[in-house]
Amino acid sequence: MNDRRILSGVTVLDFTRVIAGPYCTRMMADMGANVVKIDAIPEDNGPTRTAGSPGNNMGKRSITLDLKHLDGIAIARELVARADVVVENFSPGVMDRFGLGYDDLKDDHPRLVFASISGFGQYGSFAHRRAYGATAHAEAGWLWVQQQAVGSEAPFAPGITVADMAAGLSCFSGILAALYDRELTGEGQRVDVSLMDAQLSMLNEVAAAPLNGGGEDDWKPFRHPLHAAKDGHLTINIGGARNWERIVEGLGHAGTAMPEGAEDAVALVSSWVAQLTASEAAAGLEAAGAPYGVSKSMPDAVEHPYFTERGMIVETGDPLNGSVRAINTPITFSNAKRGPAWDPPLAGGNTRQILSELGRTDAEIDALIAGSATSEQNDPHD
Helix, strand or coil, X not given: CCCCECCCCCEEEEECCCCHHHHHHHHHHHCCCEEEEEECCCCCCCCCECCCCHXXXXXXXXXXXXXXXHHHXXXXXXXXXXXXXXXXXXXXXXXXXXXXXXXXXXXXCCCCEEEEEECCCCCCCCCCCCCCHHHHHHHCCHHHHHHHHHCCXXXXXXXXXXXXXXXXXXXXXXXXXXXHHHHHHCCCCEEEEEHHHHHHHCCHHHHHHHHCCCCHHHCCCCCCCEEECCCCEEEECCCCHHHHXXXXXXXXXXXXXXXXXXXXXXXXXXXXHCCCCXXXXXXXXXXXXXXXXXXXXXXXXXXXXXXXXXXXXXXXXXXXXXXXXEECCCCCXXXXXXXXXXXXXXXXXXXXXXXXXXXXXXXXXXXXXXXXCCCCCCCXXX
């Protein structure tokens, strides 16, 4: 593999914060895009990170702009003129109020791809509603699915914001598709992704029953059982007869016939696993070629040697803590590189560099900072 990056030469103007937007643009940065983050001017004097987590901002540069300041808007427009992609996740209408909405920009920049992530989309009677991932979890059915899966009396929140991650991935895919389409048509377009739509799209298998005349009882939770070993738990997919042969061999009961009922088969496997440690069960199943998974805590999971071999754990410097480890983009290429090119920035950590690229002199940059149109921060370790 060479050092070529598949999105090298693509410039992204990133107006995002929280999770979905920064996650989307972090993947673009990992693939070589020049991602310029537009941050608000920090309110306090202490070191302030760019909006979003350090792990979702690796490989980006940050400039701070006051988008209510005429000079701040002018700089933003100059950056748009150099960009291939704009990504924002404000509430619908906010970018329009800044004069930076898609309709404000498309005529002057017909090749621009303008991507928006919001709770309920950019049009329709629900577009005005503000939302976080939890909103989509509730109203798109995810909490109900979890409730059904465990048989609890009430729905409950997931441990992560599934809707945000799904929306970030969907927006990333939409941007790439729009860039490809631009090569065919010569024109950019708007990409509109909502948390609600992204969450529902993940539930297409569950939704099939009610969409086709079924009720709540017509969908059965798709859950692989967890089997308790002496010191942990394993998932073991029983499947069909051939797989059953592998399982019984791996657990030391070769030749045992597969019970006719699925629940009886699960109960029998559980009784065997209970007599073993998790590592003993895993070793036997591995040797027999049976699919299994040992349940790991998150601290143990990120240290799995598989992820090290696949390059899924990356480390960069960090302006506040010295270094930071994070998850890599989960897409590998045979002839291109991925992963963060540099450290996550402080808000405004690259203001002077970016304005210099726009042709501003040091004196002009100093004047913009003094006039509160922008600000800068330096790495405290420098």
